[in-house]
Structures are given as structure tokens and as C-alpha cells.
Amino acid sequence: MTTDASIFPPIAPPQLRYDLEIIASWIKPGSKVLGLGCGDGELLYWLKKEKSVQERGIEIEESRVAACIEKGLSVLQGDINEEIEDYPDKTFDYAICSQTLQQVYEPSNLIKSMLRVARMGVVSFPNFGHISVRAQLLWSGQAPVTRELPYSWHNTPNIRVLSLNDFIFFSKQAGFKIIQQAAIKTRNKSQQGRMIHLFPNLLATYGIFLIGQE
16 A cells, blocks of 8 residues: 655744744755754754755754754764864865854864865854843943843853954954855744844844855
């Protein structure tokens, strides 16, 4: 007895967070993609299903690696700063570091490694220059706690805080170019959002950058 596959269509990947939608829109179909700090593999899974990418990932938390493997993703457990060094030059088309850069001890070294193993890199992070952060610091005089930066100073995994302008200035110092950028403001637990074009360093909650070598 045969079964009509149309009766049981393949399950579509879940709707991406707004910031991940933007990143996904920059990735060309069939590309080779490395996800750094890829979490539970939400973005890699979507790209694999919808754009037929060849994916690899690195994630330090064992439970998240297990979640990736359950999705059928090729993800290994380890420190992104160390594991990335095992890949030869230009193995990938894109290396993606989504909302992880602020937790990295040596961001310049990581970006250098990203642009060694891949033709382009994607970096995103919460914007410390947002008006809500500035207002909290001004009126309370204490380290800000926001939806995008939800930790107190004593228990935060974020060892660095940076604004969109900081990253743009850093790109000139570190010698890489910004190919494309998006400043966004999210809502509904980051599932929805919109682009910010006016005063992005003041009004955007996240910055997303497509980068390459000079």
C-alpha cells in the first residue's frame, strides 16, 4: 500500500524572529554557512529547509547542541573562538555570529577568523546606544536593564556593550568593510519589528551587519 505524500506535506520551518529574517534574506540559496553560537539552530534549520544551504554550527551549551542535532543539523559543541580555527580558509560563503559578539572576549580576533574561513560575515548585537538605555543611565545612574539587555551588571553574560556607531568606527580600526547594514526595532518578544532609518543609533534596538574584507 502506497501513501500519497501530499496527504502528509513536510512541516515548514517555524516563523523566524524578525532579526533572523533579515539575516536570512542576505544569504544566497545553496551557500555554505557556518553558525557561530547558533543556539538551538533556529536560523540554520530555516536556511537548510528554505534555501538549501550546507550548514555547520558551533555552540557551547550541550542542551542547545542536542536540540540542533534533533533538527538534523551538523553542529558541534565547543568554544567558537577555538573551534573556528580548525576550518581551512574560505570553507564557507557566510559565517554568522548572531547576538553573540557582545559575549566574546576578543571580538577583533573572532571577526578576523570569520573573514578567513568565509567570504562574508554577519554580525548582530543589541544596541547600547538606544534611547531607553541612555534614559535609564541618565535618570537612575545605574547599569541599564532592558528587554534586549535583560541582565544586571553582576550576572550578565555580556562582557561588552556597544552601539551601532561603535561598531561602524570599529570596522575602520579593524580593517574590514561593512557591505550592508540594518538597524531595527523589535516587539512581541522580537518576533516582529521594523527598520529604523532616522537616527538609528538612538532609536534602533538591534544592529545587523554584513561584513567583508577590505
